[in-house]
Amino acid sequence: MTVQRILVGIDGSAGAARALRWAAELGVAVGAEVIAVHAHHPVSYPMAAAMGYGYVMDLDNDLLQTPDEVRDHMRRLVDEWCAPLGAANRPHRVLIGEGE
Numbered sequence: 001m002t003v004q005r006i007l008v009g010i011d012g013s014a015g016a017a018r019a020l021r022w023a024a025e026l027g028v029a030v031g032a033e034v035i036a037v038h039a040h041h042p043v044s045y046p047m048a049a050a051m052g053y054g055y056v057m058d059l060d061n062d063l064l065q066t067p068d069e070v071r072d073h074m075r076r077l078v079d080e081w082c083a084p085l086g087a088a089n090r091p092h093r094v095l096i097g098e099g100e
Helices: 014-030 045-050 067-081 083-087
Strands: 005-009 033-040 092-098
Touching: 005 014, 014 033, 014 067, 014 083, 033 067, 067 083, 067 092, 083 092
Parallel strands: 005 033, 033 092
Antiparallel strands: none
């Protein structure tokens, strides 16, 4: 049996970073594509405002006020988390989804 794809979930934690590095190394060893997946709660400004939040804080304490700003911020974070995939020089994909 040939391994063609390796799926790894990422969330910015130290454990996920280790799993991603391991998946990247394994992908090199077996010639497989690595697919990194991150899911977050759906971004809905009206829902956040109704719950009393109205904005989301990023890690640099900037206010992200629109769903698009939150999505862009998540994309930048996920790209940072996935840097080992680019360094491994293997085919890879990064998928970001909204949902449970």
